[in-house]
Amino acid sequence: MDYAVELKRITKRFGSFTANESVDLAVRPGEIHAVVGENGAGKTTLMNVLFGLLQPDEGEILIDGKPTVLPGPTAAIAAGIGMVHQHFKLVPSLTVAENVFLGMEITKGGLIDHRAQRARTAELSRTFGLKVDPGERVGLLSVGIEQRIEILKVLARGARIIILDEPTAVLTPQESRELFETLRGFVAKGMTVIFISHHLEEVMEVSDTVTVLRLGKKIATRPTADLTKAELVQMMVGRAVSFDRRPREKSAGAPVLAVERLWARDERGLPAVRDVSFEVRAGEVVGIAGVAGNGQTELAEVLAGLRPESHGRFRLGDVDLTGRSPAAIRAAGLAHVPGDRMVRGVDRHASVAANILMTRQDRAPWSRRGLIDWSYVRHRAEELIGRFDIRTQGPDAPVKSLSGGNIQKVVVAREFSGDARFLLVDQPTRGVDIGAQEAIHDEIMRQRAEGRAILLISVQLDELIALADRILVMFNGRIMGALDAEGVSEDALGLLMAGIAPEAVSREAAA
Amino acid sequence: MSDPVRAVLGQVLAVAIAIALGALVILAVGESPVRVFRVLFLGAFGDATKIAGTLLQTTPILVCGIAACISLRAGLFNIGVEGQLFMGGFAAAWIGFGFSLPPVFHVLLGLAVAALAGLAWIAIPAFFRARYGANEVVSTILSNYVAVLLTSYLTIFLFKRPGGWSETPPIHESAYLPAIFDFSRLNWGIVIGLALAVGVWFYFRATPRGYAITTMGSNPKFAEYGGIDIRRQGFAVLLVSGAVGGLAGGIEALGVHRRFMEGFAPGFGFDGVIAALLANGHPLGTIVTALFFGALRNGSLLLEVDTNASREIITVIQALIILAVSAQILMRRRADSTAGERRWKF
Numbered sequence: 001m002d003y004a005v006e007l008k009r010i011t012k013r014f015g016s017f018t019a020n021e022s023v024d025l026a027v028r029p030g031e032i033h034a035v036v037g038e039n040g041a042g043k044t045t046l047m048n049v050l051f052g053l054l055q056p057d058e059g060e061i062l063i064d065g066k067p068t069v070l071p072g073p074t075a076a077i078a079a080g081i082g083m084v085h086q087h088f089k090l091v092p093s094l095t096v097a098e099n100v101f102l103g104m105e106i107t108k109g110g111l112i113d114h115r116a117q118r119a120r121t122a123e124l125s126r127t128f129g130l131k132v133d134p135g136e137r138v139g140l141l142s143v144g145i146e147q148r149i150e151i152l153k154v155l156a157r158g159a160r161i162i163i164l165d166e167p168t169a170v171l172t173p174q175e176s177r178e179l180f181e182t183l184r185g186f187v188a189k190g191m192t193v194i195f196i197s198h199h200l201e202e203v204m205e206v207s208d209t210v211t212v213l214r215l216g217k218k219i220a221t222r223p224t225a226d227l228t229k230a231e232l233v234q235m236m237v238g239r240a241v242s243f244d245r246r247p248r249e250k251s252a253g254a255p256v257l258a259v260e261r262l263w264a265r266d267e268r269g270l271p272a273v274r275d276v277s278f279e280v281r282a283g284e285v286v287g288i289a290g291v292a293g294n295g296q297t298e299l300a301e302v303l304a305g306l307r308p309e310s311h312g313r314f315r316l317g318d319v320d321l322t323g324r325s326p327a328a329i330r331a332a333g334l335a336h337v338p339g340d341r342m343v344r345g346v347d348r349h350a351s352v353a354a355n356i357l358m359t360r361q362d363r364a365p366w367s368r369r370g371l372i373d374w375s376y377v378r379h380r381a382e383e384l385i386g387r388f389d390i391r392t393q394g395p396d397a398p399v400k401s402l403s404g405g406n407i408q409k410v411v412v413a414r415e416f417s418g419d420a421r422f423l424l425v426d427q428p429t430r431g432v433d434i435g436a437q438e439a440i441h442d443e444i445m446r447q448r449a450e451g452r453a454i455l456l457i458s459v460q461l462d463e464l465i466a467l468a469d470r471i472l473v474m475f476n477g478r479i480m481g482a483l484d485a486e487g488v489s490e491d492a493l494g495l496l497m498a499g500i501a502p503e504a505v506s507r508e509a510a511a
Numbered sequence: 512m513s514d515p516v517r518a519v520l521g522q523v524l525a526v527a528i529a530i531a532l533g534a535l536v537i538l539a540v541g542e543s544p545v546r547v548f549r550v551l552f553l554g555a556f557g558d559a560t561k562i563a564g565t566l567l568q569t570t571p572i573l574v575c576g577i578a579a580c581i582s583l584r585a586g587l588f589n590i591g592v593e594g595q596l597f598m599g600g601f602a603a604a605w606i607g608f609g610f611s612l613p614p615v616f617h618v619l620l621g622l623a624v625a626a627l628a629g630l631a632w633i634a635i636p637a638f639f640r641a642r643y644g645a646n647e648v649v650s651t652i653l654s655n656y657v658a659v660l661l662t663s664y665l666t667i668f669l670f671k672r673p674g675g676w677s678e679t680p681p682i683h684e685s686a687y688l689p690a691i692f693d694f695s696r697l698n699w700g701i702v703i704g705l706a707l708a709v710g711v712w713f714y715f716r717a718t719p720r721g722y723a724i725t726t727m728g729s730n731p732k733f734a735e736y737g738g739i740d741i742r743r744q745g746f747a748v749l750l751v752s753g754a755v756g757g758l759a760g761g762i763e764a765l766g767v768h769r770r771f772m773e774g775f776a777p778g779f780g781f782d783g784v785i786a787a788l789l790a791n792g793h794p795l796g797t798i799v800t801a802l803f804f805g806a807l808r809n810g811s812l813l814l815e816v817d818t819n820a821s822r823e824i825i826t827v828i829q830a831l832i833i834l835a836v837s838a839q840i841l842m843r844r845r846a847d848s849t850a851g852e853r854r855w856k857f
Contacts, residue, residue: 304736306735306736325738325740326735326736326737326738327738327739327740329738330737330738331738336736338736343732343733344732344733344736345733345736346730346733347726347729347730347733347734348729348730349729349730350725350726350729354722354726357722358726358733358737359737359738361719361722361723362719367718367719370718370719371717371718372717372718372719372722374717
């Protein structure tokens, strides 16, 4: 039997750096094939070669058994390959149907036939179970639906082999499940799916076959059913990694953060945080669980001074910080790893060193007598690059040249290397590979041991269970319950996350 | 290839393309491009007097360019430099003819008041930007017209020199910004401009506030998250930018015209803004672009005498250069932008 896609001995170099070294990939028709590996393992490079965005230096590409040269994406599309990128490329002011047919409009008498486009979009939507309203404007839609539109764009161009680059990185668990249903629908229709991920739960759940890349080389291709998660991790990272609950000593000290009856509104002016009260003590990790969009982001923004509260108050130690500026809150002892690192967490155009400098540019020894000591900044940046294992060419490399996981490490390195007593950590490992995840988790536990108060907001339950002492569950802006993280079950959390509050679930733990 | 190297090469290529296109236009009007460019070059750099003349033209463009650089660095766009230049020019002239003061002090006071006038002139757009987020591009453009007409009114109706044209009385000699050589009106303004360019460049590179401003211009949300008060800082940056614009007017009034008159400056403010944009907001780069515009202006003085080409051909070449360079900048920016990110808030 011919493979749907066969890449043979693909080598791709960028200058002296070899992104792919003699990599083989064989994908059978009608399967979901996961390509996994850490950041920088060469997954995206390999997929860009397959989609014609990059030309391999060596090796050949066979589509349906036929040797094929793909000088560009147009050729790849003609060969039946479609790619859904991690960052969506949609026009917000156009409708769903207009976006789907952008660049290949259906015309009648020289004008765009909107009716036909909508009908065709609706048809594709029905056939593949991707629910969208063809006439709606994209700007109003959620990320999950935007992704459906990206998939529809690929389908409308006649793709039979669909590549998805980190498709779940931006999705809620619910949206991810719907996506997996869709992917299973594709293979049931005889199409082929190649799926890049480093979220192992998902790989185990949805894929038929896994190919593991590490440092640009193929490590193995195996049927998913023959693998355990631990084996997969070992192949990806090259060593054993544990995601069990971290051992710890009870170390909770005096209250550091106190939040009292806090309310806040979202962009639309609707209450997003409702009557939230809790404390975080020194040497304690308090987790906030919840499906994305239940007020966690808004809560974090209020605590960082980036969003006004509408009622209530919060303080760090004895300092009331309600309504104070980000600078005042930082001066009182906040460090903040923001949920959206690309928007808030870094200046992509600036160097790693310049990004490390932020928040401390006015303080010695970072600056003296009104002048920044750049050699000190560079020196400290180098030190943090080493300690946090940031993969970069050096402190002067612009942040935009780093991969997503390494950008996150820059943010964590900056925020965790100050003398803050309260760490507000929002989605610390979103889009971060396993090795880096472990390093960031280690670092959080180290900060806990040093007596910092940590508020950890995450949509990943395994992360919360591994790290938190207590877990608060947010639903619809409220804290549904507080659970001791020791021995907590995902089921109990799941119920609270769905807004079901069994009276049995301890209310006293919130106090 | 490193980013700055590529940026400079791109700029040079863009200018070369523009000059080639300009040559076609010159051919089209029946002149020899070689001759025109030769006359242009000799007119700008042919002898010491010509070079001094070029530097004289460069001075206001450079100082206005630095004013624009300061705002661009913070991601803001002060396009009202022309207006600030008029206000500063009038204010300096007023100090110059209205008061009798000791020599050095008189000049310094005149320049200081010019800067203050520029600062005052941008204060309203800056306030509305900081307080209500009103787009400073629109408000500073509009304030240009008001400045030109207001100084015109003041000159004609309140301070007109008896018997003269639409001009104020000449300033006292004590207020002269002195010339450097005796064969040219080139004055110490060029030194002020160069010092300003180097100083501003150093400030942005080396000081914490300069770093904060740069970061704000690159990613305001990150700056805000890092504890920088971007509204307040943006307000301050616009004020300083306006003050430098005013200073440019003061230099022109005290160093070149030695009075204020209608049509005080033929678009130096706008040329300065364009010079800054072409240099991508870099103060040292602006020295080069300002010199280029200054040379074009000075070189074109003899163009109509020595060739059959009209002086307007310079405007055409300038426009072509702006077009080519901005296309080039846009292409580069598009290549490294990600979804939803815009560096400048137009």
